[in-house]
Structures are given as structure tokens and as C-alpha cells.
Amino acid sequence: MSFHPDDPAATTPGRHGPPPRGGDAGNPATEADARRRAGREPAHVTASGGRPAAGTSTEAFLLPSTECEPPRGGPAHDAARHGVSGQGSLFAAAPAAAEATTRDGGPEASGHTAPDVVRHATPATRSAATAPPATPPPAADPSAQGTATEPGSSPRTARSAHGVRVPEPLGEEDRRRLLEGRHHDPHALLGAHPGPGGVVLRTLRPCARSVTVVAEGLCAELHHEGDGLFAGLLPVAEIPSYALTVRYASGDAGGPDREVRVEDPYRFLPSLGALDLHLFSEGRHEELWRALGAHPMAHDGVTGTRFTVWAPNAQGVRLAGDFTHWDGAQYPMRSLGSSGVWELFVPGLGEGALYKFEITGPDGHRSLRADPMARRTECPPATASVVTASQHEWQDAAWMERRAGREWHASPLSVYEVHLPSWRPGLTYRELAEQLPAYVKDLGFTHVEFMPAAEHPFGGSWGYQVTGFYAPTARLGTPDDFRHLVDALHAAGIGVLMDWVAAHFPKDDWALARFDGTPLYEPADPARAEHPDWGTLEFDYGRREVRNFLVANALYWCEEFHIDGLRVDAVASMLYLDYSREDGRWSPNAHGGRENLDAVAFLQEMNATLYRRCPGVLTMAEESTAWDGVTRATHHDGLGFGFKWNMGWMHDSLVYMSKDPVHRRYHHDDMTFSMVYAYSENYVLPISHDEVVHGKQALVSKMPGDWWQRRANHRAYLGFMWGHPGKQLLFMGQEFAQGGEWSEADGPDWWLLDPAYEAEPDHRGVRDLVRDLNGRYAETPALWQRDTDPGGFSWIDGGARDDNVFAFLRYDAAGRPLAVVSHMSPVVRKDFRIGVPPTPEGTWTETLNTDAFDYGGSGLHNSGLLTPEPVAAHGHPVSLTLTLPPLATLWLRPG
Structure with missing residues (x-):
């Protein structure tokens, strides 16, 4: 049975019928589901993961610099093999054609097509499989005498007129715009359309010697209209399900011609629905990557790839790729209404194909453009986009x-x-x-x-x-x-x-x-x-x-x-x-x-x-x-x-740390000013890539003094940073005190951690400190639980500029404190008093010391339990007396 768009029985999409006009645009839920599925449904790929092989890939015509070649890589889907239905035709459908061929061109009795539909024919003969049906020849027509030729092609035989007549030619303006890639609706000219006396079928196949239409009860060669346009008026009342057999000249002198069986991209309804276009035009398509770009998918039962691109001011858009030798002539795309989106579904094209869009601008200039929505690209310096679909199964x-x-x-x-x-x-x-x-x-x-x-x-x-x-x-x-x-x-x-x-x-x-x-x-x-x-x-x-x-x-x-x-x-x-x-x-x-x-x-x-x-x-x-x-x-x-x-904290603190300790007293406020605005935003403290390039020097190299002092400054600064309100960010290489600036070509100086290097312990010590800073930080809620709460911080002494000391308290949600004391002078200070709040534990313990031997320091520390004395200091009723190592930060906790 067959369907017609005006037939009520043709309103349900299925194997033998087209979808309602406009697809599922009237059903947002259906369309949304279809959109989600479309973006995830993989196309057929070869076992090797490369381009689809013969029988599964799109027709590819290759355009060398001087002459046309037959395609490399095989034809598109065999229509009968995949049960092509009228869903893909523009108006009506017929059951899948029973046309069958074999590799040597002989017919088969079964109603299925052989998997490999690439055939060879000598230039002088035609395969029996392409012989026209027993149909009386049409009346003589001057344009149907088979006299048109292309360079390198053989003259048309009289057989080419059997089964199809010459249709009305395209209007001159439509033809010119189509061939120049400036037509907004090539689907209105190409593909199959009802016409006076039958169905007009037209296809654009540059470099083809001939094109034959294969449908149920019909196998006839189309007429060449010049410039790669082939057309015929099929003697049928309704648009059939059909495929095309395209014949190309051999790339080898004297070699056989090659034939490929292809699906016609211009027989398909738009594969992108009205809801997607509406959401995009309104700027509200939150899953835009599922709508635009290149998507391997099944469209009306045929696998291929949908290409869509937004180019609202273009005169025309065509698809080019490695499958066309980067010439877009064969694949003009259609504009979908006022959305500015252009679309084309190419049957058989799958993962791994390289592509770009050939865009003709308002001034007529033509350029090849990478897909803005490409989800995979060639490796630079190559610039093509790559068709892809994810196969990854998440485990997280x-x-x-x-x-x-x-x-x-x-x-x-x-x-x-x-x-x-x-x-x-x-x-x-x-x-x-x-x-x-x-x-x-x-x-x-x-x-x-x-x-x-x-x-x-x-x-x-x-x-x-x-x-x-x-x-x-x-x-x-x-x-x-x-x-x-x-x-x-x-x-x-x-x-x-x-x-x-x-x-x-x-x-x-x-x-x-x-x-x-x-x-x-x-x-x-x-x-x-x-x-x-x-x-x-x-x-x-x-x-x-x-x-x-x-x-x-x-x-x-x-x-x-x-x-x-x-x-x-x-x-x-x-x-x-x-x-x-x-x-x-x-x-x-x-x-x-x-x-x-x-x-x-x-x-x-x-x-x-x-x-x-x-x-x-x-x-x-x-x-x-x-x-x-x-x-x-x-x-x-x-x-x-x-x-x-917190770019201000980063800048000010690095200015302070770059000063000789003798002069730091004059820059003391650079280290304390950040607390004036620390709770105006939620901050990250960044020592990023920007601070270790372009002459700014690596973090350790910013520090003054000899090698020991530079590392000590580096360690003390990291201890201060991890204790300061805010989250921490550290660029690679700074965790082990790399001395050289970062280079994107060379990366971190990992050789500094080679045990054979004499200064390896110095760099390993800094890395071990970073490990311990992160470990103590994670297990100390006072350092992160109230990062955005002003009640989570208080100064012990923020004004000890003559001593180059900064002392403050951090509090967790339960009020338990952690004391941080940073000493930025290269001298030892003994019996340094700091006030601390009374705690239930009654004692304090030094939990981190950046001057430890393990980190490359001098090893001075405050050992054992530290008992506060009943001496008021810094607004607290009790206080501790500490030994402050040179250029070091201490963390102390109750207990």
C-alpha cells in the first residue's frame, strides 16, 4: 500500500508512512525526548573505529586538484537493506524496494540487497542490474537523446531515456543559486517532488558519469542537465522509496568505472524540530549541544549524521569534508525558517568524518568554517571538526x-x-x-x-x-x-x-x-x-x-x-x-x-x-x-x-614577601589589609600560573635572601596562606619550590625531585610540607568551616610590625580555636608572648611548624604540651610564651 500526505491513514509515522508534517513539533515532550535520544544514538561504525566501510558510509566524491576521482571508502546505506520507509520521503512512501544486486552486477532472487553495493562496470557496458524495466520508451525529446557528456565520460546510450522523461528544467535563478551554494532551500529543488505527469527526481552529483534511480519496479538512468545535475520525470503517481546508483570514472587509466549505491540526503524531512529552533531563537536552549553541530543518529530508520549550524546572515551554507575532498558543491544545506539555522542529514556518514561548513557571506565571499558546536576537532595545527559520539560509561x-x-x-x-x-x-x-x-x-x-x-x-x-x-x-x-x-x-x-x-x-x-x-x-x-x-x-x-x-x-x-x-x-x-x-x-x-x-x-x-x-x-x-x-x-x-x-591578597602579600626582612616593617599592612575586606566576598587565595611567568619569577625565586632563606620564606608563606581565611590554589611546580619560571613547552622541573640531585632534599621537604598542610587543613574545621563568617577569625596581634609577626585565631562552628603565628624575620625570637583564649583542654600543642627538619628547616620548635600562663595579653586573660623559629609559620591547637 502507499500513502499520501492528504490521506488520513498517513498520519502515524511508521515503517510504511511518513510522520505528521513538521515532525513532532506540536508535541514538546515527544520532541524533547527525540532530541535527547538523537544526540546519544551512535551511527554505524566499522570494527576498527574508523570511517564506515562500504555499505555503511556516505557516498564520497573526491575532487583532486586536476581531475575527478571515484569515491574512496564506499557508498551510503543500501535502502532495501535497512528497510527504508517513506518516513524519509518528502510526501509519501512505498514498501522497501526489492531491487537487489550482487558484486558482479547480476540480479538476485531475494528481496534484499547484497551488503556490498560497490560495483564495477566497463565504460562500454552497463550492468544487467541497471537495465530499465519493460516500459515503452517515451516520445522523442531533443534533450533526452543522451548526447550530453562530461570530460572523460562516454556518450549516453539510448537506454538512458528508458523509464524516465526529461523534466522541466530548473529556473535559471534557482539553478544559479543552487550551483553557487546560495540557495536557502535546496531540498525544494533536489530530491523527489510531484510534478505534471509523474514525480520529478533531481540530484546534484558533481563528477558523476551517470546516476540511476532504483525503486520498486523502476530502475532507470537520469538525464544529465549539466554541472553535475541529474534529473528525470519518473512514470509513477506517488513518490516511491528509492535509492540512487552513481557511476564514476575510474581513477586509473583504462580501469573499470565504479558504481555506488547511495541514499539521497534530499529525500528527508528536517531532522531538527520546531521546539529546538524556538528555544534557540529565544536564547533558552539549555541543551544546545544536542541540537546544533554534527550528530550521528537514526533519522526515519536510516543511520547517518545530522549537521546543523547557525549562520543567519549567510547567503548559503554547504557541507564539505574529507568525504568531498573539501568541496561543498554536493551538499548544500537548507535554512530552517527565520531561525538562522541551516540543516542537512547525510545518510551513512558516521564517526570520524572530518568536516567544515562552506559559508557564503552577504558579500558573496566563501569561506570554510569549523563548526562552532563541534564536540571533537582535529589535532592542531589542523582545524577541521570531527563527527563524534560518546561511548564512555561513567563510573562516578x-x-x-x-x-x-x-x-x-x-x-x-x-x-x-x-x-x-x-x-x-x-x-x-x-x-x-x-x-x-x-x-x-x-x-x-x-x-x-x-x-x-x-x-x-x-x-x-x-x-x-x-x-x-x-x-x-x-x-x-x-x-x-x-x-x-x-x-x-x-x-x-x-x-x-x-x-x-x-x-x-x-x-x-x-x-x-x-x-x-x-x-x-x-x-x-x-x-x-x-x-x-x-x-x-x-x-x-x-x-x-x-x-x-x-x-x-x-x-x-x-x-x-x-x-x-x-x-x-x-x-x-x-x-x-x-x-x-x-x-x-x-x-x-x-x-x-x-x-x-x-x-x-x-x-x-x-x-x-x-x-x-x-x-x-x-x-x-x-x-x-x-x-x-x-x-x-x-x-x-x-x-x-x-x-x-582574591587578586588583592595575592598581589599585596607577594609584594611584602619580596621585601628584605629589614624593610618588611614598612610594608606590614600589605599582609593585614586583606582582612579589611575578607568577608565582602567568598574568596580563593590564588598562587596561579599568572604569577610564575613573564619575568615574575617562580614563587621561591620571589623571596629574598640566600637559598636557605628563600626556601624558608617560601615555606612560611605557604603556612600563612593555608591559615588565612579563604580557599587555597597553588600552581604546579610551586609545591616543590621550583626555581625557574613555568614554560608550557617544558612543564615543571621534575628533575629537582630526582634522588640523584644533590639539592633534592630541599625540594622534597617543601613538597612534604604541602602534603602536611593539606592534611592538617582537612582535619581542622577551624580553617574552613567558617571561611565566610567574620566570627571565624580574630587577630591576636596584627600590629607587630617591628617583629615581622602576624598572629591570629581561627574558630570552627563549635568555637574551638586554632592559633596561627607567622614570623617573617630570619632571627630566632624566644619567649614571644601571645594571648590565647581559655580552652577546656587547658593546654596547647604545636601541630605544624614550617621550620621542621623534615621540611628543610632548622628544627626549632615548641615541644610537648604548652600551658598558658595567667598573664593577660592581646585582650585574652591567659597567654603562651613561644620560641619563634626564623622565617616560619606555626599552627597551635588546644589539647
Whole structure:
């Protein structure tokens, strides 16, 4: 039986009928489910994991520089083999064709097609399988005499006119726009459509010698209209289920022609529904990565890949790839209404295919662009996007459940910052998974923070000039390899944070800049688009689709890769319209101010959405100004971040530590000023990569004095940092006092920890201190339980500038104290009195001393139980007298 769109019986999608018009657009729940399934359903792939082989891949025509070749890699799906139904046709369907062929071209009695449909035919003969049915020839037609030829092709035989007639030619304007890649609806011209006297079938097959349509009861060669267009008027009343057999000249002189059986991409309804388009146009598609980009999927029972891209100002978009020799002529895409989205479903194309979009801008300029939504890329310096689907099975359900219940403001949080390509140069994601979790766990850090892991073309940017926002860098492996690394860290009990760049993007002409020939992702106003410091472009946060692209990207990393938090880079450059701009070179907001109100709204939306959808996730802002409310909730008009990097503390404390101890008394306030504003935001204390490059020197090299004093300063500073209110972040290499600046090419100087190196004990001692700092920190609630509560801190003595001493108390939720005393002079101070509160234990114990022998210090300490004396000091009724080692920090607890 057959169906017609006006037939009431054709309203239920199934094997023998098309879906209702518009797909499931009228049913949001159905469409949402379909969208979720579509993004996860893998296409057929070969056993080797490479491109689909013959019988499963798309037709590929290869265009060498001088001549056309037959395809390499095999044809698309055999329609009969996969039970192709009318769901894929534009109007009606017929049962799967019983056409069958064998490798040698002979017919088979069965109704199934042989798996391998690549056939060879000599130039002078045609396979019996392509002989036309016993149909009287049509009336003579001048254009149907088979005289049209292409370079290298043989003349058409009279047989080519059997079974089909010459249809009305395309209008000159439609034909020109189609061939130039500027047609908004190529599906209206290509594929099968009802016409006067039958069904018009037209296909665009550049470099083909001939194209034959194969359907139930019909096998006939189409007429060549020139320029790779083949067409015929089929003598049928309704559109059948059909496939195409395409014949190419051999690439070898005198060799046989090659034939491939293909599905027609232009017989399918749109594979992206109205709900997806509506949500995106409104800027509210929170799972945008499931709608746009390249998705291996099954569409109307046929496996292939759906390609979608947003290019609203383009005259036309075509698909190019390694399967077309990077020529987009064969695959023009259709525009889906006013959404600006272009779409094409290519049957048989699967994982591993390389692709780009060939975009014709308003000025007629044509460029090949990487997919902004690509979930996998080629390894730089190559720039193509790669079709991919995840096969990873997560093993971290217990971690994700525990994370959802964590309140990170009142929990231990110490972060080890890592540049993945250089932590151990040469390691892949999977090799890192064997070493990094064990190392970080041994040192006691609760989290790692990856410097930007998204794809970037220039390694020297450290990942901060992103071109592939949805793809982990291919330098170290595949997206599933990256998932494996995250899984391994979670298995070790370590959270994973990631630097996320939403402030700017580079100007590479194959990426986002002027993507559709106009400013699209960037503002049209050059005063707002150009970032003067970095030579990059800023995002247009006021455009709904751009804001959606970024918000969905944040969700993507947390949902698809189980990232536990994002550190948002360069927030200050987003917030201020005059950031790094001279007077007269920036455009004010609608109220005449310098605040970027669109960026504020974007950051609020991003944070609110992320915290709503991803329980237990955290966000951090690298924000270097006094903007109010960075970590205040969005419903209280804040930006909504969980934490803010305390750039002021970092700068001031490093200035102090760089001074000779003789002069530190004059800079004492640099170490105490942070407590004036410590509770205005939720802070992280960062010693990041930015502080150990570009002539700033490594942390230990910033310190004054000889080698011993530098290490002692380094240790004392770390003890002060871990005792100070706020969470800690330390960049790789600083945990063992690397003396040289970090290089992205060389990574940390691991040889310093080689036992054969004479100074190895010095570096091992600092690393052992970091391990103990993290261990004591995790088991001491006073250091993290009230990090955001002013009642969790009080000075013992913040004014001992002549002694270079800082003494303070930290309190846990039950009021139990921990005393921190930092002595920043290279002398020993004996009988140094500090006031302490009375405690039930009645005694105190030195629980950490950065001057210990094990850490490379002098070994001076306060041993045993320390009993307070009834001598009032610093506002407390009792006090302790201590020996303060040179350049050291002490932690003391009751008991």
C-alpha cells in the first residue's frame, strides 16, 4: 500500500508512512525526548573505529586538484537493506524496494540487497542490474537523446531515456543559486517532488558519469542537465522509496568505472524540530549541544549524521569534508525558517568524518568554517571538526551523589592548578589518568583545576584563545579519553575544576570571527568588539543566540564531562566597557555608564542556570576590581559566583614577601589589609600560573635572601596562606619550590625531585610540607568551616610590625580555636608572648611548624604540651610564651 500526505491513514509515522508534517513539533515532550535520544544514538561504525566501510558510509566524491576521482571508502546505506520507509520521503512512501544486486552486477532472487553495493562496470557496458524495466520508451525529446557528456565520460546510450522523461528544467535563478551554494532551500529543488505527469527526481552529483534511480519496479538512468545535475520525470503517481546508483570514472587509466549505491540526503524531512529552533531563537536552549553541530543518529530508520549550524546572515551554507575532498558543491544545506539555522542529514556518514561548513557571506565571499558546536576537532595545527559520539560509561555515580550534597563554602577546598599538556609533557589523557590522580591524592588537594581544556590553535596561549568551545583539545586524545581522566580523578576522590573562557575569542578566519560574513558572535560596534590588550574579539552578550551558546557551553562541560566547577577567566574585562580602553575609544551603555549591562545579565544567567541544573557544582570568578556582589546571589542582584579569586591578597602579600626582612616593617599592612575586606566576598587565595611567568619569577625565586632563606620564606608563606581565611590554589611546580619560571613547552622541573640531585632534599621537604598542610587543613574545621563568617577569625596581634609577626585565631562552628603565628624575620625570637583564649583542654600543642627538619628547616620548635600562663595579653586573660623559629609559620591547637 502507499500513502499520501492528504490521506488520513498517513498520519502515524511508521515503517510504511511518513510522520505528521513538521515532525513532532506540536508535541514538546515527544520532541524533547527525540532530541535527547538523537544526540546519544551512535551511527554505524566499522570494527576498527574508523570511517564506515562500504555499505555503511556516505557516498564520497573526491575532487583532486586536476581531475575527478571515484569515491574512496564506499557508498551510503543500501535502502532495501535497512528497510527504508517513506518516513524519509518528502510526501509519501512505498514498501522497501526489492531491487537487489550482487558484486558482479547480476540480479538476485531475494528481496534484499547484497551488503556490498560497490560495483564495477566497463565504460562500454552497463550492468544487467541497471537495465530499465519493460516500459515503452517515451516520445522523442531533443534533450533526452543522451548526447550530453562530461570530460572523460562516454556518450549516453539510448537506454538512458528508458523509464524516465526529461523534466522541466530548473529556473535559471534557482539553478544559479543552487550551483553557487546560495540557495536557502535546496531540498525544494533536489530530491523527489510531484510534478505534471509523474514525480520529478533531481540530484546534484558533481563528477558523476551517470546516476540511476532504483525503486520498486523502476530502475532507470537520469538525464544529465549539466554541472553535475541529474534529473528525470519518473512514470509513477506517488513518490516511491528509492535509492540512487552513481557511476564514476575510474581513477586509473583504462580501469573499470565504479558504481555506488547511495541514499539521497534530499529525500528527508528536517531532522531538527520546531521546539529546538524556538528555544534557540529565544536564547533558552539549555541543551544546545544536542541540537546544533554534527550528530550521528537514526533519522526515519536510516543511520547517518545530522549537521546543523547557525549562520543567519549567510547567503548559503554547504557541507564539505574529507568525504568531498573539501568541496561543498554536493551538499548544500537548507535554512530552517527565520531561525538562522541551516540543516542537512547525510545518510551513512558516521564517526570520524572530518568536516567544515562552506559559508557564503552577504558579500558573496566563501569561506570554510569549523563548526562552532563541534564536540571533537582535529589535532592542531589542523582545524577541521570531527563527527563524534560518546561511548564512555561513567563510573562516578557515588562521587556525583556526594557532590550534590556538599556546601563548599563550609568544606575543605584546596586546589592544584594544572596545565595538562605540560604537567608531564607527552602524556595523553589516558596516561595522565594513570599518574595525576595518584599524585594529587598523595599531596592531599581536594581538587585539580585544569587550565583551559577546550580546543585552541596556539599552544602558547595556554588555552585562553579558544576556537573549539565544545571540544576538549585533541592534542592529548579524544573527548572520551578526557572523560576517562575526569572519571579517574573522581575515583580518587578529587574534584575537577576547569578554566572557562567566555570573555573573548581569536580572530582566526576559519573560526568564530565574522562567522557568516558579518559580526555574529562579536558586537558590530568595533569599539566594543576589539579587545585592545589581547588582539581578540569579545562576545556580543546582548544577542540571545550568543548568550545561549555560552550558557549552554558551561552546562555542557558540567553535564557531559562531569566537571565539578568552572573558573571564569577575565571577568573584569567583561564587566567594564572601558576595560583597557582610553577615553574616547569605548562606547557607553544605554545610561551613559561604563558597566557592560549585557555581560552582567549573561553572568547572572550562566551562574543561576548552572547551580540550578548541576547540584554541587561551583563557579569561581577571576575578577580583579572592586565590583560589588561578585559572589552575592543573583536574586539579591549579585553576579551569582560561588567564589572570587582574591587578586588583592595575592598581589599585596607577594609584594611584602619580596621585601628584605629589614624593610618588611614598612610594608606590614600589605599582609593585614586583606582582612579589611575578607568577608565582602567568598574568596580563593590564588598562587596561579599568572604569577610564575613573564619575568615574575617562580614563587621561591620571589623571596629574598640566600637559598636557605628563600626556601624558608617560601615555606612560611605557604603556612600563612593555608591559615588565612579563604580557599587555597597553588600552581604546579610551586609545591616543590621550583626555581625557574613555568614554560608550557617544558612543564615543571621534575628533575629537582630526582634522588640523584644533590639539592633534592630541599625540594622534597617543601613538597612534604604541602602534603602536611593539606592534611592538617582537612582535619581542622577551624580553617574552613567558617571561611565566610567574620566570627571565624580574630587577630591576636596584627600590629607587630617591628617583629615581622602576624598572629591570629581561627574558630570552627563549635568555637574551638586554632592559633596561627607567622614570623617573617630570619632571627630566632624566644619567649614571644601571645594571648590565647581559655580552652577546656587547658593546654596547647604545636601541630605544624614550617621550620621542621623534615621540611628543610632548622628544627626549632615548641615541644610537648604548652600551658598558658595567667598573664593577660592581646585582650585574652591567659597567654603562651613561644620560641619563634626564623622565617616560619606555626599552627597551635588546644589539647
